[in-house]
Amino acid sequence: MCQISKLAERSLDADLALALSLNGRELFRDEQPLKILLMSATLEGERLSGILDDAPILRSEGRMYPVAMRWGRPFVPGEFIEPRVVQTVLDAINDESGSLLVFLPGQAEIRRVNQQLADALGSRSDILLCPLHGELDLAAQRAAIEPAPKGQRKVVLATNIAETSLTIDGVRVVIDAGLARLPRFDPGSGMTRLDTQRISRASATQRAGRAGRLEPGVCYRLWSEDQHAQMAAYGSAEILQADLAGLALQLARWGVTPEQLIWLDMPPSASYAQARQLLERLGALHGAKLTPHGEAMAELPAHPRIAHLLLRGQDLGLADMACDVAALLGERDILRGVGADVHSRLALLSGESRASRGGQGGVQRAKQLARQYRGYLRGKATQPVADPDHPRWLGALLALAYPDRVAQQRKPGGAEYRLANGRAALFSEVDGLMKQPWLVIADLGSRQGQREERIYLAAEFDPALLEGVLSEQVSVVDQLDWDEREGVLRAERQRKVGELVLSREPLTGLDEAARTGALVNLVRRKGLELLPWTPELRQWQARVGLLRQLDLQVQGDSEWPDVSDTALLGSLEDWLAPYLGRVSRLSHFASLDLSSIVHNLLKWPLPQRLEELAPHHIKVPSGSSVRLDYSEHPPILAVRLQELFGLADTPRIAGGRQVVKLHLLSPARRPVQVTQDLANFWRSTYAEVKKDLKGRYPKHYWPDDPLVAEATARIKPRKA
Structure with a gap:
């Protein structure tokens, strides 16, 4: 039997365990069927039952005392919650008995509320303020969880760590701010940032339940009942x-892909693709296959980055340092507020320096984790370095875990660095590491409202390592591109780590295919506006596009080619590349005969049919030939109203499939009406329009019945 508890928390491990269990059940259904039991306090029962072949749902209510709800005023997005929380705590202390559990989104809010409550409570000795979050040492966490001493009450200020994982004795009052700060991975940057989010109703139920464990309780929700329903x-x-x-x-x-498994929620394709790219970069994957190194990584109970660091560190004879570094990266920062250098954290683990009293718990946890990692590494060094005690190996180990975060300083002594993944990050305050032109950044991120990534943990990096133990991170690229400043084509061989260029050297003797490819890439990057388009060519493009669209709407395919900007950019090699032989400077693009080039995309007899089905002009009853504007859909025919007298219906093109849009103009060519239904205009609107125009243009011809009147491009018809 497979039992998965607390599934409602929807952790990554729980979702993966369920998906693999379902797959295993299918593989061995005929031999020894696997029984799956899912458990949680708040469960999407019907949905889960459905993917388990309509498995029965069993409910055990358990013992729960009633919890009275106290609703607050509506929560306003962006407001500072601390004043409301503090006032609610003070009110609850006066109105209720027992200890209080206060849910806040993060440590910053806990610190501020703790300080404001301490100021408000003054010297009251019967109230104990107890912060509770993951970075506290074990003693502080125990103090928050244990019952309050006799004659005292506790106010526990907690993150969502207290929502399901812990039981806090003596609590009968919950104050819920309704917010949580959660990590969110950005596949575009490969980084994780913290977002403050509204909690769900299920989370609110879990939090409120903390007030009814031992006796009837009270829950203060700092949002309205109407908001709760939403x-x-x-x-x-x-x-x-x-x-x-x-x-x-x-x-x-x-040996499976996400598409082969049954998920409660399918892994997002962008995040999964980014994850596979990272595994390939770490040497864990070769194509779709797991490499021997990847197999070894999968054996270790650590993130793939950390597993790679441990295994490669062992190969280099740096196992002890690798285990310490891995422990530091796996633990919350054990030395906050004293700079970003990882060296100072390593000194705490080695005993070279001592942690402050508040940080000793984190140091002990990191040491314990390092010991566990040492127990996993049983192999021998295969490529031992000659000087394992040199400080540069810290940067090397970090670069093994974070090859995408090797970073080069933009300006000497500056705070901003460019990373190998193409992103930028900066120190939010002056740091000793800003003396280093190269870093490896171990921890960075941003919160809502911050535009740049902030550097939290890093170490100096010696780029000479890229010539030796980290040479696999270097790629050699022959780059053929435009010098934007000079407007000429330049060719060079670049040695790169990610997006960072280590060195350049000129290339000579380029073949025609490479040169043409560079020109095509330039057009693709800068867009079709680099080419000498004219208004007439843009009209031609729109005419062809209209006929293609009309075909696709009816029959699903078309003989007319796709000449949209997107399609043209995607097929530059086919239609533009053959004509780039004489282009060597940016200014040469203006000399291209773009009209002939794009007209060649229409095979005979399409050019003739284009003139028939999507003509440049339409002849109107006055005898004038009026130009159609295809830049909008439907095409626009802007014509003076008097030139349409006698015409009963709106003109059509494309073999009658497309009605044009009429912009009816005054004698001064100012718009007076827009319509695609000329018959209805004559019938219902013309009389009012005529009255207005007759007042403004009294010398012009405004008949009572436009359908029998003679159209004219003059002030009045010749015979009138």
Whole structure:
């Protein structure tokens, strides 16, 4: 039997376990069927039952005392919650008995509320303020969880760590700010940032339940009852917003792709693709296959980045340092507020320096984790370095875990660095590492409202390592591109780590295919506006596009080629490349005969049919030939109203399939009406328009019955 508890929390591990269990059940259905039991306090029962072949749903209500709800005024997005929280705590202390559990989104809010409550409570000794979050040492966490001493009450200020994972004795009052700060992975940058989000109704239920464990309780919700009904029923699954590198590694080990499994929520394709790219870069994957190195990584209970660091560190004879570094990266920062240098954290683990009293718990946890990692590494060094005690190896180990975060300083002594992944990051305040032209950034991120990534942990990096133990991170690229400043084509061989260029050297003797490819890439990057388009050519493009669209609407395909900008940019090699032989400077593009080039896209007899079906001009009853404007859909025929007298219906093109849009103009060529239904205009609107125009243009011809009147381009018809 497979039992998965707390599935409603929708952790990545729980979702993966369920998907693999369902797959295993299918594989061995005829031999020894696997029984699956899913458990949680708040469960999407019907949905889960459905993917388990309509499995029965069993409910055990358990013992729960009633919890009275106290609703607040509507929550306003962006407001500072601390004043409301503080006032609600003070009110609850006066109105209710027992200890209080206060849910806040993060540590910053906990610190501010703690300080404001301390100021408000003054010297009251019967109230204990107890912060509770993941970065506290074990003693501080224990103090928050244990019952309050006799004659005292506790106010526990907690993140969502207290929502499901912990039981806090003595609590009968919950104050819920309704917010949580959650990590969200950005596949575009490969980085995780913290977002403050509204909680779900399921989370609110879990939090309120903390007040009714031992006796009837009270829950103060700092939002309105109407807002509660609008909240999401359940929180977003971690799989939808997490780094999927570990999941991708396990699926590769299992020998399946996400599409072959049954999921509660399918892993996002962009995040999964980014995860596989990382695994390939770490040497864990070769194509769709797991490499021997990847197999070894999958054996370690660590993120793939950390597993790679440990295994390669062992190969280099740096196992002890690798385990310490891995422990530091796996633990919350054990030395906050004293600079970003990882060296100072390593000194705490080695005993070279001592942690402050508040940081000793984190140091002990990191040491314990390092010991565990040492227990996993049982192999021997295969490529031992000659000087394992040199400080540069810290940067090397970090670069093994974070090859995409090797970073080069933009300006000497500056705060901003450009990363190998093409992104930028900066120090938010002066740091000793700003003396270093190269870094490896171990921890960075941003919160809502921050535009740049902030550097939290880093170490100096010696780029000479890229010539030796990190040479696999270097790529050699023959780059043929335009010098934007000079407007000429330049060719060079670049040695790069990611997007960072280490060195350049000129290339000579380029073949024609490479040169043409560079020109095509330039057009693709800068867009079709680099070419000498004229208004007439843009009209031609729109005419062809209209006929193609009309065909697709009816029959699903068309003889007319796709000449949209998107299609043209995607097929530059086919239609533009053959004509680029004489282009060597940016200014030469203006000399291209673009009209002939694009007209060649229409094979005979389409050019003749284009003139028939989507003509340049339409002849109107006055005898004038009026130009059609195809820049909008439907095409516009802007014509003076008097020139349409006697015409009963709106003109059509494309063999009658497309009605034009009439812009009816005054004698001064100012718009007076827009319509695609000329018959209705004559019938219902013309009389009012005529009255207005007759007043403004009394010398002009305004008949009572436009359908029998003679059209004219003059002030009055010749015979009138």
